Amino acid sequence: MTKSNMQWFGCDVAPGQAVNTDFEVTESYSSRSVVIPIQIRRGLNPGPTVFATAALHGDELNGTGAIRMLLGDRDWTLHSGTLLLIPVLNVLGFERHSRYLPDRRDLNRCFPGTLGGSMASRLAKVIFDSLIKKCDYGIDMHTAAVRRTNFPNVRADLDHPDCLRMAEAFGAGIILHGKGPKGSLRREATKAGCPTIIIEGGEVWKVESSVVDCMTRGIFNVLKELGMMPGKPDVPDTQAVIRETKWLRAERGGFMSMHVAPGDSVVKGQAIATNSNLLAEDQNRLESPFSGIVIGMTTLPAVQPGEPVVHIGRLANPKSVRRHKKQVAGDEVQRIAHQHLATNIQVTEATGVTEFLEPPQT
Known part of the structure; x- marks a missing residue:
């Protein structure tokens, strides 16, 4: 009723x-x-x-x-x-x-x-x-x-x-x-x-x-x-259902180089972001703890330890990641959103990570 x-x-x-x-x-x-x-x-x-x-x-x-x-x-x-x-x-x-x-x-x-x-x-x-x-x-x-x-x-x-x-x-x-x-x-x-x-x-x-x-x-x-308009819903062939998410947080203060954009599919161990000092000397790198989707992320690259950087939703396995990536590419609304939101983030290729040889001065 x-x-x-x-x-x-x-x-x-x-x-x-x-x-x-x-x-x-x-x-x-x-x-x-x-x-x-x-x-x-x-x-x-x-x-x-x-x-x-x-x-x-x-x-x-x-x-x-x-x-x-x-x-x-x-x-x-x-x-x-x-x-x-x-x-x-x-x-x-x-x-x-x-x-x-x-x-x-x-x-x-x-x-x-x-x-x-x-x-x-x-x-x-x-x-x-x-x-x-x-x-x-x-x-x-x-x-x-x-x-x-x-x-x-x-x-x-x-x-x-x-x-x-x-x-x-x-x-x-x-x-x-x-x-x-x-x-x-x-x-x-x-x-x-x-x-x-x-x-x-x-x-x-x-x-x-x-x-x-x-x-x-x-x-x-x-x-x-709900039957309030004629026609059938226009939905993707498949949709990713996520029951677990995790915010990756900065381990060091500095400037983040992002390796992913909103909506990207990622696999476990994939480089997500690299932290460096203002002279572009690498300090550490964040990696995905599981296979999943980049749901959200910071738009402010300057971070302090503990600040949230990237929000990842967990998928079952790499096969699910590939399926979601194909689904986004095949749905015009999602594909355009993926392309558009990526323009707001400078995404760079991950390179080797080096650590400081000396501990930071206190």
Whole structure:
């Protein structure tokens, strides 16, 4: 049984209509209302209610670009059900070009929220009760954190049948298993009966066309899978399902020469990055601990010991690596994203590694 609602935030939305409205969530320091702009679309036929949100972290704008593409595209219609398009969920962070709220809290760690808690917790409570709990399914779009980039990938609780169904239908090519951090929107929404997936791709403060293409295709795919649009989802022939990941961290301070790019397939023992001092004298090299996929990586080559450099998702064996590499090459959306994101990283060939003969001076 799906959740249906003809009225949203004081607006009547008839079948076949698309209505723009504002959702009042809190008050500013000047006591003015803070609102979230939303478009509500209803198909002519009954069906599920789905939300698509972006900029839950206020500086993560690729999803905003994707939703704005859908808003401006008149060549598609909703066949059934209701779709809520929210280009910016965290408007307070968005207006400050910040991941966080003005109280320095992460909104994506505050769900489902409380009425008597902090400003972030109260905001989360209003969003959760008035929006999330009234939907049947959810898609939440993110990017990597500041000074990092991600190859487009879906993350979901794959032990939940509806989350698995949506994750596979989205068609990103890479699916990571996980319930999400405690207090995150996707974890708490799924727990409350609204199965939700997230898509991660690209960098903060940008709208990257190749990532937007992956996100828009994915939203259409999910809507088709749920019977809300005609046609079948456009998904790769195979998709890599990852249940284990690892961040490789710098062992020495210095300047990293990267030997891989986002989306690259790697085998166990492959050179990932070489650390050197500012005079280009090699200090040490990071190697892949297993065969897998480069999910994300730093975009800041200067590092200190312990800082994250490359995020790798584990695949079963080198055969799986070759299969994934072929799959990326055969899917135009992923292939273009792979080529595009690689241009943001200077990738060099790995050479021999030398160590300092003398210990560093203290």
